Amino acid sequence: MSAHTVSMRDALYEEPGPKTRRRTRIVTAVSLVLVAVGVGFVVRQFYITGQLDAKYWSFFLRPSTWLYIAGGFLGTLRVAAVAGAIALVLGILLMLARTSGVKPLAAIARVITDFFRGVPSLLLIYFFYLALPQYGLRISAFWMITLPVALAASGVLAEVFRAGVNAVPRGQTEAALSIGLTPGKTMIKIVLPQALRIVVPSLISQLVVVVKDTTVAYVVSYPDLMQNARVLITNNDALVQVYFVVAILYVLVNFAINQLSIYMARRSGNPIISRATENPT
Amino acid sequence: MDYAGLFAAYGDKYLLAVFETLSMTAVCFAIAMVLSVLITVMRVSPIKPLRLVGDLYVQVFRNIPGVALLIIVAYALPYLKVTLPWKTCVEVAVVLLASAFGSENFMTGINAIGVGQIEAARSIGLTFTQTMTKIVIPQALRSAVLPMTNLLIATMLTTALGSQVPLNPQELTGLVSYITTRETAIGILPFTVSAVVYAGFSVLMGLAGNAIDKRVRVIR
Numbered sequence: 001m002s003a004h005t006v007s008m009r010d011a012l013y014e015e016p017g018p019k020t021r022r023r024t025r026i027v028t029a030v031s032l033v034l035v036a037v038g039v040g041f042v043v044r045q046f047y048i049t050g051q052l053d054a055k056y057w058s059f060f061l062r063p064s065t066w067l068y069i070a071g072g073f074l075g076t077l078r079v080a081a082v083a084g085a086i087a088l089v090l091g092i093l094l095m096l097a098r099t100s101g102v103k104p105l106a107a108i109a110r111v112i113t114d115f116f117r118g119v120p121s122l123l124l125i126y127f128f129y130l131a132l133p134q135y136g137l138r139i140s141a142f143w144m145i146t147l148p149v150a151l152a153a154s155g156v157l158a159e160v161f162r163a164g165v166n167a168v169p170r171g172q173t174e175a176a177l178s179i180g181l182t183p184g185k186t187m188i189k190i191v192l193p194q195a196l197r198i199v200v201p202s203l204i205s206q207l208v209v210v211v212k213d214t215t216v217a218y219v220v221s222y223p224d225l226m227q228n229a230r231v232l233i234t235n236n237d238a239l240v241q242v243y244f245v246v247a248i249l250y251v252l253v254n255f256a257i258n259q260l261s262i263y264m265a266r267r268s269g270n271p272i273i274s275r276a277t278e279n280p281t
Numbered sequence: 282m283d284y285a286g287l288f289a290a291y292g293d294k295y296l297l298a299v300f301e302t303l304s305m306t307a308v309c310f311a312i313a314m315v316l317s318v319l320i321t322v323m324r325v326s327p328i329k330p331l332r333l334v335g336d337l338y339v340q341v342f343r344n345i346p347g348v349a350l351l352i353i354v355a356y357a358l359p360y361l362k363v364t365l366p367w368k369t370c371v372e373v374a375v376v377l378l379a380s381a382f383g384s385e386n387f388m389t390g391i392n393a394i395g396v397g398q399i400e401a402a403r404s405i406g407l408t409f410t411q412t413m414t415k416i417v418i419p420q421a422l423r424s425a426v427l428p429m430t431n432l433l434i435a436t437m438l439t440t441a442l443g444s445q446v447p448l449n450p451q452e453l454t455g456l457v458s459y460i461t462t463r464e465t466a467i468g469i470l471p472f473t474v475s476a477v478v479y480a481g482f483s484v485l486m487g488l489a490g491n492a493i494d495k496r497v498r499v500i501r
Contacts, residue, residue: 009325009332011396012417013409016327024327031330045361118434118483119476120441123454127476130461131469208344215346226349240357247349254344 056238072228079214086150091157116155121213124148141222149213163273164195201265202273208254297450306437309375317383342381350374367446379436386428390421423497430490
């Protein structure tokens with residue numbers, strides 16, 4: 001058997017003998033029962049508290065409900081797309097500054113990058129929502145949620161881009177310099193295009209973080225999926241149901257994005273660089 | 282109001298908030314580590330239903346937005362007759378999120394070991410327990426240092442969820458929103474203090490993690 005067909009999970013065990021097979025079957029049966037009991041308990045709790053009543057669910061059959069959810073989802077997408085685009089540009093700029101070789105510029109870029117990576121996005125949102133208006137700066141709800149999400153992501157993206165640039169073989173830079181390209185041209189024409197291709201799967205997986213951060217939009221009352229969910233709750237008096245459905249929607253969307261990034265990573269052979277895999281400082 | 286005024290009026294609250302953020306981080310991270318080991322054991326066990334539950338757990342909690350999870354724990358569970366104190370709600374949400382990522386980190390660590398080493402261990406006659414305790418777990422732990430450092434930082438940042446429920450005492454983010462809504466001319470001061478504390482501790486944790494990693498890293 002070739003090593004590729006065996007996952008690490010399965011390689012941990014010997015091919016089981018008859019005794020082990022029987023034991024595995026018994027434990028499997030017991031665990032199945034335990035899982036069923038767990039699920040049953042949750043369903044029972046829903047049932048005895050009356051949360052399964054049709055009146056709490058029937059409004060999901062109305063198209064208007066789903067139209068409203070879709071509208072909120074569009075709001076989420078709009079924030080995520082714009083914030084993602086801004087973060088891309090900022091991330092590249094921060095990375096270019098940090099790898100520029102100009103000491104003060106690199107130091108400033110490093111401080112900015114570490115700052116945005118080391119501060120919760122909620123705090124950044126409160127900055128735009130509560131602190132800026134005190135200076136008379138009025139921006140729309142859309143930008144109040146989009147800018148902090150973009151800034152938070154730009155710090156992480158700067159590090160992802162830097163990892164991408166480091167992954168381009170040194171020889172490429174040396175060859176470019178030796179044929180007379182300036183360091184700037186080498187970066188723009190040779191290194192950056194290759195680095196960008198390397199980080200595509202990582203960028204897609206970072207989109208999940210952006211989508212998650214947008215959920216705080218209700219703080220600034222921007223009509224995203226979460227905010228619209230709150231309106232649905234007041235209209236239909238069905239808090240548990242709406243929050244569960246919306247949470248499942250978020251999980252599905254983010255799962256899809258994650259799977260896409262894994263697929264892209266496999267197809268291109270470039271690993272996913274995430275906060276978890278990079279160096280913390 | 283300047284920094285001196287801010288500290289005179291809210292200095293003690295800030296101290297409490299720093300303590301609150303750090304203690305919640307420590308508690309949540311510790312519980313999340315234990316939980317992620319359990320989840321990982323389930324995911325590598327030969328028991329199909331346990332594997333499925335483990336995988337589902339990780340996929341759900343790594344993909345759910347923190348705010349959505351907190352709101353469900355804090356505001357939806359009481360309808361199902363599960364009412365927790367506000368602080369516990371925040372901690373439950375943070376632990377669920379962190380343990381999913383923790384388990385992913387362990388799985389990556391295990392996968393990085395390579396099938397060949399397991400086959401080698403088996404061929405020299407090591408039992409399953411020996412293979413696990415002598416080959417798999419030590420390497421998985423070592424290569425998990427950096428990801429877990431990042432997870433510790435992420436856990437601290439996630440405790441900012443505490444600003445979404447009425448905590449007493451408040452943590453660093455909730456305190457900023459509290460002060461800024463009370464003092465209408467305070468500007469970015471309270472924000473700056475909290476941000477510097479967060480960023481400072483992030484950098485410290487990162488440095489510590491790097492130092493540990495340098496000592497225990499497995500060079501492949």
